[in-house]
Amino acid sequence: MTDVPARHVLVIGAQCRARGELLRLKQAAEDLHVVLTDPAIGGCQVRTGDHPSLLVGRELKPEHVVDAVREAARRAKEDSAVLVVALLGHGFTAPQQTDLYYMVHESTMDSTMSAVAVGPLLAEVADEAGVDGVIALIDTCHAAGATPDIARLAGGVRSGRARLAVLTASTAVEKARDMRLSTTLVKILREGLSRTGGAMYVDRTLTEALRGRISGQTIGRAEYDNDPFALEGLWLARNPRCASNAGHEVVGPLGRQQLQQAVEIWRAQQYLPERLTLPALEELHDFLRTGTANDETSLEWRGRATDVVVVLKECMQSADLLGQMMPGVLTSDLLRAAGRLAGFPAQAGGTVPLRDLLEHAALGAQHFDGAPWRGLARFLAAVVRQAGLADKDTSRLVEWAQQRQVLAEFNDALAEFKADQQRREVRLVVSLASAWTGWPEEVEAWLLRGGNAVPTQQRFPCDSADRIGAGKAISAALVWAHSQLPTPEVLENVDVAAPAHLLAQWQPEEAKIGRRYLLGTHHAVVARWSGRLDPAEDNAEINQAARRALSASASCGIASVEWVNLPVLSDRTRLEHALTTGRYGTAVGVDHHPDDLCDVLELLLPYAPIVLWPRADARPTNGQLEELIAQRWHQLPDGFAAAYRDRWNARANAALCLGDIRAVWHDEAWLEFCRPFENRYVAALKEET
Structure with missing residues (x-):
């Protein structure tokens, strides 16, 4: 299966005053949106702004729904993409009719004008030239009434060359309850199906899987596919159980390492699958809780393996929660900055920052004598602080912390980060x-x-x-x-x-x-x-180069120190050429204390925003300096203050420590302070005082 350039989605959850509030509607809509926009599953694009891909509310009007569907179709048309539309809430059919009307805030069952006629709307967008197909998920009462008249497609502007698949929660004369279609569909899409290939479709296999889990209402489907030029099938989601879709593992290196250790001690010679998918993790969790094993060598390590699995599942849920709360804000740079704020080492960001940082917070930074989710609470607080969220926007994280009994730890971390910034x-x-x-x-x-x-x-x-x-x-x-x-x-x-x-x-x-x-x-x-x-002419240039270097270093998330030794310093002409051509970027470390340190600093400081070297009385050997800086990089430059104090009280001839290292450090805050000097209005800055 080849990737399409884009897939678009619109999930709508509307409350209706006349029919009563649906308590599970909001959560069901959000969970469905998350799984459909997961790059590894639904592959649809998240939209924010005036026309978001998730529309949930109590005050929706019929025109809001119609406009949102049409706008989503226009976006799909621009990208020649598939559109997935999900309608969750109340629905009704008029007497002696089977056409479904989707109910919004002021809808009543005695006025079809107060609701949205679903079938004609689906036919309209599926018949729009350029839209590569429409998949409709209808989780309402009388849902099968949403299936449009096929004649509207067969005789439409596309001369019938349209594609439409409709998945319905009930027949046209049945009620649907508790958002069962949406919640069950989310579970199946996350777990995958064993009797299909790399993709899941609105077909018999998916319908039977849903019917096997949902009782009291009849899950149905309708398909229309008359486009001979479509490049691939009208798939709803990628299948996590298919090995070809497992390139993005749900478990990172740290989680795998700790789980592997626990499993091997619990059951001798047992190894984890090559790829840890969510279904595999769920199966292991179920077995750990209920299964028995003849080769169980250490009962206590069954508990440890269970704990690690629970932590990994919690990390996935936390990732989903962050994705729902800030879909347009969450970036790799923001996450790595949050990791630094929480005090994590640079390597904790890994290759998949959200997954790997959450695992480090829950497994690597967790104190054994503290609350079980203390490390995770601290990292989530750092994300909140780094994103600049207002208190009103953190209610779901507060609820998360309350449920896991780490509200005090979460609030303490927020207060600490705020005070530290001040x-x-x-x-x-x-x-x-x-x-x-x-x-x-x-x-x-x-x-x-x-x-x-x-x-x-x-x-x-x-x-x-x-x-x-x-x-x-x-x-x-x-x-x-x-x-x-x-x-x-x-x-x-x-x-x-x-x-x-x-x-x-x-x-x-x-x-x-x-x-x-x-x-x-x-x-x-x-x-x-x-x-x-x-206020020299070239200061703006060297400071701008420093800003670019610091930004690149922060993005890669690892210590980026270029070390120079005595042979390199001995050839100053060659070193200066390397500096002028950008060979040395963010940080330059001198691995010894040169006799002409002043000249060395004069040479390096205009080029590197960070310069490191050992004190004259320190004698690092065998890469000690490089190793020490790599280990403590995430604590710098703040860590130098305490290290220097410790060194004042250290005994003579003590082992090399951070206090033995000198540094000239120009971070983003310092470069911002330097900005007025670049523009030669230092005098104006003085006059304002």
Whole structure:
């Protein structure tokens, strides 16, 4: 089966005031929409905006339904695509007639004008030239009455060359109950069918499967296919049980690893299938709960295997929930950013970020002494924070957390992320840019408070042009900054921008502040290169290159450090050529402490937004530095502050640690601060203060 360029869908769930509210309607419509828009199953496109692919409401009018169906048909016509239409809710037939009328908010059974005549509408869109076929799913009472008069298609504008398949929840004289067709169809589409090939159709096989699970109403179907030019059959969904459709596994590497371990210990020499499909996982879950095994070697590991399966199913349900809540917002970049916010390592994003990050949250980041779903709650809170959702848009996640008894953990994580963002927005930038050769005679400081607030700026003279004088000036800047902040705002983050010659010899966090403390004792200090604050002609270019490099690194989700060794540094001409041609991108690490560190930094800093190197008294060997950075990358640069404090108290000759690594770090927030300097209106920024 070949993939079509596009498939379109429209799922409508309408409540009717006269007939009473259908309690399961909203959930049934949403679940059906999710499975039909799943790329691995229904393959239909999600639409948002003025003409969404999911339309559920209490206030729908007949014209809303008709317009939505016609608009969906126009979209399908533009793409020469199949259109799947699902109508869920109440329906009625007029006395002595079998034509179905779909009921909306103000519909009554004594007025056909107050409802939607389904059969003629389906015939109209199926007869639209360019639409590759229509599949209609009708989950109402008297549903079989939705089947249009075949004569309308046979004698239509397409001269009969149309395709239409209708799946109905009941006969024209029967009632349908509890959205049974929709809910059962969702389960079957997710599980797949064993007696068919790579696709499922509205045919006898699907109808019999539905009839075998639904009682009290007669599931029916009607098919019309008179298009000899169709490239493939009018399929409803891909069949998950077919191996050819299993390229997108429902279980990621971490989930497979932990499940494989549990199964092998539970039953010796037992291995998982090559591909873990949802039906395979369901079958394993059922057997673990009810089955017996002669080769059961460890009863306690049956429980462990069961727990892992339950976690994996929960991850799939969470993925569905996020997909329903934010179909137009969820992206790989957003998910990886949420993973970083939650404190996950970069590799947790894997190849399928949503699946792999959820599994890491539930299996890799879960504390054994905490609530069972604590890690998952933290990641979902990070997604909410990263997406910028308002409280009113998180009700379904709050409900999820309540049901799993992790509401406090979910709310705690939201509060933590919000407070952390507020702390990050309050920053003091101290610049020693005026030190061209030695130490500066004054330092310049800006207080940033986030949002649209204009940074306040002040200059502080140095009592002496040396390390002590610079420390006193920074101390004065801190006192000034604290005086500008209203309660309860606190200042924790300090950026120190200095020329390369100072960065090569000075650790800003060790600057003496007052008589008692070092700058880094109570502040998170990040070293920056003051060259990006110089209103030079090429700063806009180098900063834009840095933004592109950081964006590319965030998208790939892994540490991207290019390491240079002594032989590379020995050939400066060749290294500079590599830098100018883009050979080195996001981060450059020097694997040793060069004697001419100042010259090395002068060479690297205009090109790489992040530069790393070991302290002079650190002696990394055998790739220790590279391994340490790879392990701790997801904690940087924030992790440096605590690492430097730990190093102050470490014993001499201790093993290489993060505190032994120096860094000049230019992230997106710093590059945004630098933007006014690119445009040469530094003076204007000062005047606004």
